[in-house]
Amino acid sequence: MNESGTRKTLVVGAVAGLAGVIATGFVAGWERFWVNWILWFVFILTIGLGCLFIVALEHVVGARWSVPLRRVPERLSGLVILMVPAALLALIALPILYPWTNAEVLRDPVVGGKAVWLNVPFFVIRVLLCAGLWILAYVLLVRGSIRQDQAGDPRFNVRARRFAPVFMIIFGITITIVAFDWISSLEPAWYSDVFGVYIFAGTFLAGLAATTLAVLYLMARGRLPGVTPDHVYNLGGFLFAFVVFWSYIGFAQYLLMWYANMPEEVFWYKERLQGLWGALVLVLAVVHFFVPFLVLIPREAKSEPKRLVWIASAMLVAHWLDLYWMIYPVLGKGALFSWPELSFGIFFIASSFLWIRHAMTRGADMPVGDPFLREGLEFRI
């Protein structure tokens, strides 16, 4: 398929998906519409945030090996910008899906105690604040990097290195807000301190998987000259490490709640371990941990494109399943997957691809103006 053909397919997909999305609201009900909306918007948002985190991480630690690859997560982090209007639109879902908007529910002492945080004005302020901070980070880290392509101004590296540690703090707070506000507050009575870290683990893994897929795609088309399997090996190593990290945090959260057996904590798991949801947890354990862990153990697997493509794709699917497992049970209708879910998927994925294709027209495929590019290309294990 040629370039314009791909574009046409994506546009047709997005329009058809949009039709299905709108039909969902009228046919299957607005609750299902908004649950899908939040699921897909958080999915795409976390991929983008993970990529933004990878970009900032490179500046914080002063990594050189990843400089030739940096443009890839930089472009992918544009998804965060795409998802800002989606987040603003999702505010409509507050009275429909979020029980704490109901005064009746707030009378419950547990939920009522959280009213300081869970109220609509503060929620809107937090959404706007997060969006503003992300756009700021995007402008400083990504736009600055693209601008560097022409001028090759090394002062960008200094600015980025100063801003990146600040962004780390911003990221830590905002990703926790995403986790608490959009996901965990769907069941406002639930407590979990580690939930933000859990979402962070999935986010970073999703960002890494998307970056790995895009890097392999560009390498196969010869658009990243000089990038060797040694660079890819590091991405594979990161995937391997954070597969374990995600499982560690996920299991730690479950173990403590299972042990303490407190009603305000276990009800969340009880809901998500029965029937099809319980089967889904086993699928998650296999796809999100055992398969990538065992496949990525040998040294060759971490740099071999064939295996990495499979694992990275599986990680994205697993990240979606993870979010589906956390968000969808609030609907109370079991594990549904039918045309509304499919059309939401087509709509969000096609729009994301269109957005990224647009982002690919900006700047070079590698940060050619970065003074450390040469050093990065010379990286060997």
Added chain:
Amino acid sequence: MSNRTFSVLGLFDSSKELMDAIPVVKAKVSGHLDAYTPYPIHGIEQALGLKRSPVGGMVFIMGLIGAISAMAFELWTQGVDYPVITAGKPLFSWEAFVPIMFEVTVLFACFTSGLGMLFLLNRLPFFRHPMLRSKSMPHVTRDKFALAVEAGPEGQVLDVERITAALREAGARTIEILDQPAALGPISPRFLLRTTVGIGVVCLVTGYLTYWSMKLFPVTIPMVHMLDQPRLDPQRQYSYFKDDFGMRMPVAGTVARGHMPYTIKTEDEASVLANPLPRTESVLKQGRQGFTTYCSACHGILGNGVSTLTDAYGAKPANLVADNVREYPDGRIYHVIVMGKNAMLSYAAELTEDERWAVVHHVRVLQRAMNARDTDIPKEIPR
């Protein structure tokens, strides 16, 4: 030619010269190639044709063994060998065992990678590696790069002149020939004495230092923090609760595990109870032991109500082998053991439920034995 040669070393000035020399030397001579460099050089394993280290596979297998054995051991100890219900969880609570399984996996894997590398693959303790006494040693840890053709573990005979020529041609600046290490002789008394004294001194010094530091810092008594934590001991006062008792009454209707309350009031009601125990040898032995310990003092060892107590105090314990008791159902005898009768006290505290039923069996045995019939005698008396 000499079969006493361990290796022939050629020294090079840079890593590039070394890497260039490897294919040249490889083409000329056969033998184990090895390199000694001040820092790791990328791709040198492939250039030398070294086999990949088996450490990875060893670590994986041992890690797997660690994981499986830890989980199996925990399931066995907690669920089979000494089953204890903890925090109301099921006996086979695999969730609780995962952290320890994880730790044991890491432990096995770490020990395998460390010890396996040092002792299995690098053959420690190998004190007399000829390289350690060579003139090149200071250089290859500092500024020179050595390529060695070695005899290898099978003691290949090296053609020294040919190797030297090949190394020179490849650009080696200096050549050094290393002899095989002398075979390790028997352990000398001097070595033994030194080792023993050395270990003794180390033990004394560490022992004294530990003692001294514990004296000096008495606060840091190890491992008492769990005793010091704020907690409520049994039978203590606690002002948090209105009645000032630290211990709470269990919820009404609570039953201790293995202590079902006995609610039957009369012997008639108890008559319907059936003995749940089979008449196996071990049950009958248990019954005899229970009877001898608790019942025989009054009822007599034969259960006929004749015992030492009868003579001393004039008490009249029931004759358990008499016809009226023989007609009692099992449940009625059981009821008397639990509740007592007339002057007899309850034996519920002394005998568990199973032991009481075993005693009932023994009473039946006594009744049968004390009322033997002629037909019980075997017709053919064995000679």
